[in-house]
Amino acid sequence: xxxxxxxxxxxxxxxxxxxxxxxxxxxxxxxxxxxxxxxxxxxxxxxxxxxxxxxxxxxxxxxxxxxxxxxxxxxxxxxxxxxxxxxxxxxxxxxxxxxxxxxxxxxxxxxxxxxxxxxxxxxxxxxxxxxxxxxxxxxxxxxxxxxxxxxxxxxxxxxxxxxxxxxxxxxxxxxxxxxxxxxxxxxxxxxxxxxxxxxxxxxxxxxxxxxxxxxxxxxxxxxxxxxxxx
Numbered sequence: 551x552x553x554x555x556x557x558x559x560x561x562x563x564x565x566x567x568x569x570x571x572x573x574x575x576x577x578x579x580x581x582x583x584x585x586x587x588x589x590x591x592x593x594x595x596x597x598x599x600x601x602x603x604x605x606x607x608x609x610x611x612x613x614x615x616x617x618x619x620x621x622x623x624x625x626x627x628x629x630x631x632x633x634x635x636x637x638x639x640x641x642x643x644x645x646x647x648x649x650x651x652x653x654x655x656x657x658x659x660x661x662x663x664x665x666x667x668x669x670x671x672x673x674x675x676x677x678x679x680x681x682x683x684x685x686x687x688x689x690x691x692x693x694x695x696x697x698x699x700x701x702x703x704x705x706x707x708x709x710x711x712x713x714x715x716x717x718x719x720x721x722x723x724x725x726x727x728x729x730x731x732x733x734x735x736x737x738x739x740x741x742x743x744x745x746x747x748x749x750x751x752x753x754x755x756x757x758x759x760x761x762x763x764x765x766x767x768x769x770x771x772x773x774x775x776x777x778x779x780x
Contacts, residue, residue: 555605560637561645566592567630571649574626575721576730578618587614605640623728625669627652631659651718672726674766681772683714684752691748704736711735711755726765734758 562570569592577583587593588610599610606613617636618629634644634656649655662668679687690710694703708731712720720731727734738758742750752771760768 552605555641557641557643558601559643559645560598562630562647564647564650567647567649567655569593570629571626571652571655574624574629575724578621578624578626578629584611584614602637602640602642605642621668623668625659625662625667625725627655627659628662628668630655631663651721669725672722672766674762674768676768676770677715677719678770679714679772684771686710686714687752688748691751704739705732707739707751707755708732708735723759723765723767726767727759729764734764 569590570587573583573586573590573593577586588599594610594614602613603610606616608616613636617632618624621628621632630646634646637644646654646656652658662670687707687710690707694706712731715723724731724734729737735755738755739751741758742754746754756769756771759765
């Protein structure tokens, strides 16, 4: 680090924290994550990147790799801890605003590292969705099929599912299954014939998320919904 580099303090805003959390949850592990950090408005600002390159003597990609390169399928909180520790090596204190859902992400990360975990120990859960949610999901499936000649538009259905779950549970479901909800719904929906009715698609989604490899979340629908036979 250059001798003329004074101590600095940078702050990740709530908007940045939400963005980095979401990108880590959905695309960590490939170049899309690095591109998001480097080029998105809510990522690492260009002036920060320039200063890091000056202090570290290396490309910003190398510095980001230094921060997260040892992580494998991590809880997003661990990325913030990696960034903070790496920036500190170059005389920069990184303050991190609380996440709207998860609060102090650094505290969450320290709790995980203290137990040697890379993710929280999620167990099986049952989430009940009411009749209004069932109706909105059926409508999303049928509407997307009309728009695409019977092929399910996963984004439309995933948005309806997220609205039913609310921000906190939608975030947790994505963390549990290790996929962006749009991708998860696409995978689940493509396990049924393209002409299957909406309730068959809902059953496929329920079974996919209930699997121990995809989150262990049983979506229990209201009476008359997709619990067994629909």
